[in-house]
Amino acid sequence: MNVLSSNVGYPRIGENREWKAFLESYWRGELDQETFLSKMDELHLQHVKKQKDAGIDLVPIGDFTFYDHVLDTAFMFGLVPKRFHSSHEQQTLDTYFQMARGSKDAVACEMTKWFNTNYHYIVPELNDVIPTLVENRPLRLYKQVQNHLQIDGKPVLLGPISFVKLSKGYEYRDFNSIVKQFVPLYAQILSELEAAGVQWVQLDEPVLVTDITEDEIALFHDVYEEFHQSAPNLNLLLQTYFERVEHYQSVVSLPVQAIGLDFVNDQGENLKAIQKYGFPPEKILAAGVIDGRNIWRMDLEQTVNLLDELTSHISNENLIVQPSCSLLHVPVTVKSETFMNDSLKEALSFADEKLQELVLLTKGIQFGKEVIKKEISKNKKILKLFNESSARQNTNVSQEMAYIESISVERKAPFRERQNVQQQTFQLPLFPTTTIGSFPQTSDVRLQRAKWRKGEISQEDYSQFIKNKINDWIKIQEEIGLDVFVHGEFERTDMVEFFGEKLGGFEVTKAGWVQSYGSRCVKPPIIYGDVYFQTPMTVKETTYAQSLTNKPVKGMLTGPITILNWSFVRHDLPRHSVANQIALALQKEVKTLEQNGIRMIQVDEPALREGLPLKKEDWESYLNAAVYAFKIATTSVENDTQIHTHMCYSNFEDIIEAIQNLDADVISIESSRSHGELITSFEQCTYENEIGLGVYDIHSPRVPKINEMTQSIERAVHVLPKELIWVNPDCGLKTRGIDETIEALKVMVKAAKKMRSRFVVHNEQ
Ligand code: GLN
Ligand code: ZN
Numbered sequence: 001m002n003v004l005s006s007n008v009g010y011p012r013i014g015e016n017r018e019w020k021a022f023l024e025s026y027w028r029g030e031l032d033q034e035t036f037l038s039k040m041d042e043l044h045l046q047h048v049k050k051q052k053d054a055g056i057d058l059v060p061i062g063d064f065t066f067y068d069h070v071l072d073t074a075f076m077f078g079l080v081p082k083r084f085h086s087s088h089e090q091q092t093l094d095t096y097f098q099m100a101r102g103s104k105d106a107v108a109c110e111m112t113k114w115f116n117t118n119y120h121y122i123v124p125e126l127n128d129v130i131p132t133l134v135e136n137r138p139l140r141l142y143k144q145v146q147n148h149l150q151i152d153g154k155p156v157l158l159g160p161i162s163f164v165k166l167s168k169g170y171e172y173r174d175f176n177s178i179v180k181q182f183v184p185l186y187a188q189i190l191s192e193l194e195a196a197g198v199q200w201v202q203l204d205e206p207v208l209v210t211d212i213t214e215d216e217i218a219l220f221h222d223v224y225e226e227f228h229q230s231a232p233n234l235n236l237l238l239q240t241y242f243e244r245v246e247h248y249q250s251v252v253s254l255p256v257q258a259i260g261l262d263f264v265n266d267q268g269e270n271l272k273a274i275q276k277y278g279f280p281p282e283k284i285l286a287a288g289v290i291d292g293r294n295i296w297r298m299d300l301e302q303t304v305n306l307l308d309e310l311t312s313h314i315s316n317e318n319l320i321v322q323p324s325c326s327l328l329h330v331p332v333t334v335k336s337e338t339f340m341n342d343s344l345k346e347a348l349s350f351a352d353e354k355l356q357e358l359v360l361l362t363k364g365i366q367f368g369k370e371v372i373k374k375e376i377s378k379n380k381k382i383l384k385l386f387n388e389s390s391a392r393q394n395t396n397v398s399q400e401m402a403y404i405e406s407i408s409v410e411r412k413a414p415f416r417e418r419q420n421v422q423q424q425t426f427q428l429p430l431f432p433t434t435t436i437g438s439f440p441q442t443s444d445v446r447l448q449r450a451k452w453r454k455g456e457i458s459q460e461d462y463s464q465f466i467k468n469k470i471n472d473w474i475k476i477q478e479e480i481g482l483d484v485f486v487h488g489e490f491e492r493t494d495m496v497e498f499f500g501e502k503l504g505g506f507e508v509t510k511a512g513w514v515q516s517y518g519s520r521c522v523k524p525p526i527i528y529g530d531v532y533f534q535t536p537m538t539v540k541e542t543t544y545a546q547s548l549t550n551k552p553v554k555g556m557l558t559g560p561i562t563i564l565n566w567s568f569v570r571h572d573l574p575r576h577s578v579a580n581q582i583a584l585a586l587q588k589e590v591k592t593l594e595q596n597g598i599r600m601i602q603v604d605e606p607a608l609r610e611g612l613p614l615k616k617e618d619w620e621s622y623l624n625a626a627v628y629a630f631k632i633a634t635t636s637v638e639n640d641t642q643i644h645t646h647m648c649y650s651n652f653e654d655i656i657e658a659i660q661n662l663d664a665d666v667i668s669i670e671s672s673r674s675h676g677e678l679i680t681s682f683e684q685c686t687y688e689n690e691i692g693l694g695v696y697d698i699h700s701p702r703v704p705k706i707n708e709m710t711q712s713i714e715r716a717v718h719v720l721p722k723e724l725i726w727v728n729p730d731c732g733l734k735t736r737g738i739d740e741t742i743e744a745l746k747v748m749v750k751a752a753k754k755m756r757s758r759f760v761v762h763n764e765q
Helices: 018-027 033-054 069-076 093-101 137-149 160-166 172-195 214-230 248-252 269-277 300-311 342-347 351-367 369-387 395-406 415-426 443-453 459-480 497-502 539-547 560-565 575-595 616-634 653-661 675-684 706-719 738-764
Strands: 111-113 120-122 154-158 200-204 235-239 258-262 284-290 319-323 504-507 514-517 520-522 526-532 554-558 600-604 642-647 666-669 690-693
Touching (some): 018 033, 033 137, 033 351, 069 154, 069 160, 160 172, 160 214, 172 214, 214 235, 269 300, 284 351, 300 319, 300 351, 300 369, 342 369, 342 526, 351 369, 395 526, 415 642, 459 738, 497 504, 497 554, 526 575, 539 575, 554 575, 560 575, 560 616, 575 600, 616 653, 690 706
Parallel strands (some): 154 200, 200 235, 284 319, 554 600, 600 642, 642 666, 666 690
Antiparallel strands (some): 514 520
């Protein structure tokens, strides 16, 4: 029997993001439904064919989507929340999009992060809906591919236990019974697939790598036993990814034909488990050996050796070679990077290149290392050249890092002392008002930037344009009456890409797009070398803004952990070392700002929380490293320089200790949650530095009433000393319109004043 190659999932977006274009044209009403559907079908088939032509044996079917695969699963089971029901119509394609994007009458379903990735899925709502099988979607797609391309694909489904785990709208005590509602539906899908002659089905159960309980594992056994009974001749591949599996022995004994394990992001533990406990001889191991989360060309020899090691425990014919997870998380092809320098380009591997690597590896395992000898030596040469390049072996950086790591990274004085000095310096009123950094990036900003990038306007004209914007908004902030100003971030496209373009060791790709949610794609910069500070990055705009006003203007930087988490990171160094290099470069920016008279500096860390490892036992070391990097960046300043940070999530209780340890003078944080929850979160944990709990939600164009904002400040006053409280929106205002922004901020300033006056009156009584 042959060693099979398999793919776990393929990017949906197309080489030129055509997928995004089709979707958005359809949404705008420029494509009629029929044309839209046929274009999408064409793209789907093209992706399947591409994978087959590359030589992949098991090509995934059904991972392609019009929005998100979790939403597809919910929709397939008729889980359409009541607010999207129209009285006489069937659920249509438009219902599907309304669930994802909202309609004028119904708010969209919640969206949240897919495990520890930057992909977001639509959270299914299970409240009071009994699932039914509306359509056997995998079967339809399987047949479609078979008819058009004569290819027998491998249908992919999100497994029931992960699906229910990722859903909301039920009490955990009902978990088992809810999963069981889905079991007959899955069983029907599987038996119909079996009847249609399908050979392989991949059932994704990524929850198997999270902290799941013995009881949940027992549920897995029940559920998968039923699947096995319903489709005894179908090869079920139970797929895990993103980490080492919990309860290895139980997992590999599940009644399925094959188990997919991640051998890249498992910290070596999946291999160790196989070495220690063996692997059931009657089962097939789908070995995820090519990194589906990163963009580096694999070390061919090392990967062959890993597979060799695996085949000392598993016979060759029981091996499938595959990526560690869906290739959804990497861009489509390196071919589009026409301007990149060759040594970097050669070291990269996006989805299409990974397929080639996969096929090559499979050949090497099937016929022996000898047959891929030439490729191994070529691969070695490429990687050697790249690894030894001065970009990756920067002695200045390593010397400075060694020094930093040997000294303490504490502020010169503890917070209480700094707070006194800062109060004298800034003389801010009670409940000082400020914003998070960005102001509306209206179409004129995007247009001028595009022109400048194309060379249609000069650097000088572009800089002048930015200056004018800053000027306008300093005036606006004066009018509004804010206490602490920002310059508005008009020169930035994206808070990470902006720094990626300016720091050494980074490359920004031309077309390295990855789906973030729905049609929205991001283009993470690549950290390929040692990171270093080249020239001041934010000083010009910040000092210009400061020159226009007597109010303090906050310098605005993206923090080391957020830059790390939103980039593709080199993998020859530990992540925390890369974070420290970024932090050191940012420290230089912070110092330069300080030397240029900027006395408040905000270092944003919105991605700190989402970088948390999937397993709780790994949290501490991640958080310690994150705190350390943040402190390298921020602690070198004088006591009367005020360090701010910003994070936009409200569930911070479980990491509050780390947030406290950042020792920022001021943090602004989202707090869109209900009264009760906010109070309990502060009853349970203490936060001692200054804090702004976002007083309004910037994700909506609605201008809140003054009472809503005063109530929000009051809530904070109940649980925190009033001297610590700042007043600000809950995130940057980049996506908002100008008028609504000004109006909302005026209300915010009024609310702060109202609260202030209340306390002054109080004191005089
Ligand atoms: N300073 C950034 C802004 O205002 C922060 C963005 C964020 O939190 N994601 O846009
Ligand atoms: Zn934010």
